Amino acid sequence: MTEGQRQGDNIYQVSTFSALLDGVFEGEVPFSVVKKHGDFGIGTFNKLDGEMLAVDGEFYHLQGDGTIKEVKEGEKTPFAAVTFFNPSLTYRIQENGTMEHIEQFISSILPSENLFYSIRITGSFRSMKTRTVSKQEPPYSSMTDVVEEQNVSTFKDCKGTIVGFYTPQYVQGLAVAGYHLHFISEDKQGGGHIFDFEIESGTVEIGEHANLQFVLPKTKEFLEADLMHGNMAEEIEKTEG
Numbered sequence: 001m002t003e004g005q006r007q008g009d010n011i012y013q014v015s016t017f018s019a020l021l022d023g024v025f026e027g028e029v030p031f032s033v034v035k036k037h038g039d040f041g042i043g044t045f046n047k048l049d050g051e052m053l054a055v056d057g058e059f060y061h062l063q064g065d066g067t068i069k070e071v072k073e074g075e076k077t078p079f080a081a082v083t084f085f086n087p088s089l090t091y092r093i094q095e096n097g098t099m100e101h102i103e104q105f106i107s108s109i110l111p112s113e114n115l116f117y118s119i120r121i122t123g124s125f126r127s128m129k130t131r132t133v134s135k136q137e138p139p140y141s142s143m144t145d146v147v148e149e150q151n152v153s154t155f156k157d158c159k160g161t162i163v164g165f166y167t168p169q170y171v172q173g174l175a176v177a178g179y180h181l182h183f184i185s186e187d188k189q190g191g192g193h194i195f196d197f198e199i200e201s202g203t204v205e206i207g208e209h210a211n212l213q214f215v216l217p218k219t220k221e222f223l224e225a226d227l228m229h230g231n232m233a234e235e236i237e238k239t240e241g
């Protein structure tokens with residue numbers, strides 16, 4: 001078993017999603033460190049400067065203007081979750097399905113709704129609707145305010161890869177409970193945080209995780225943040241769609 005496969009059970013996460021909701025948009029962990037803990041995952045960048053997607057060891061910066069570049073090692077993140085992707089379940093999708101259908105299908109085959117799962121879906125999509133958040137400047141607003149203005153793209157008849165995680169409902173706020181998925185097109189020209197899609201055909205791969213490592217910032221902003229928003233689920237629904 002490779003080191004990656006051994007670590008494949010572990011999810012390494014920087015900060016919490018509730019901190020992001022509260023406008024904690026600057027972290028101390030550079031992607032040079034994040035990369036040591038995984039070759040697969042999602043996240044964002046300091047100042048909420050776009051979406052991050054990592055797959056097959058390649059880390060991509062999906063920017064607010066819709067363009068994509070490689071992540072610079074020195075760039076830091078206020079929120080990211082990665083693992084060494086090591087799927088234990090694989091399924092072919094032979095017929096059209098909406099995001100809701102696919103999520104219901106995956107939920108029906110997960111061994112337990114109480115564990116964490118990494119999800120990769122590679123395929124052809126009739127449509128793919130994504131957003132990329134844009135770089136913010138301090139003093140930062142809450143994320144619910146930030147997403148009032150966001151770059152939303154809809155791709156038609158495209159090929160690409162969905163990367164993300166399933167998180168149990170009992171940790172809502174630590175991460176995004178349910179499915180948190182990002183997309184990158186096969187030609188690496190487009191992508192972002194997924195709002196909706198319709199798949200034509202593809203392959204679903206699922207990795208199971210029972211080990212998590214959270215790295216919490218010791219910044220003044222995080223230590224003083226309100227991480228217990230009363231309407232957490234509603235706020236996450238608004239920001240993550």
Ligand SMILES: CC(=O)[C@@H](C)O
Binds near residue numbers: 042050
């Ligand atoms: C951390 C995320 O995925 C948001 C920025 O889309």
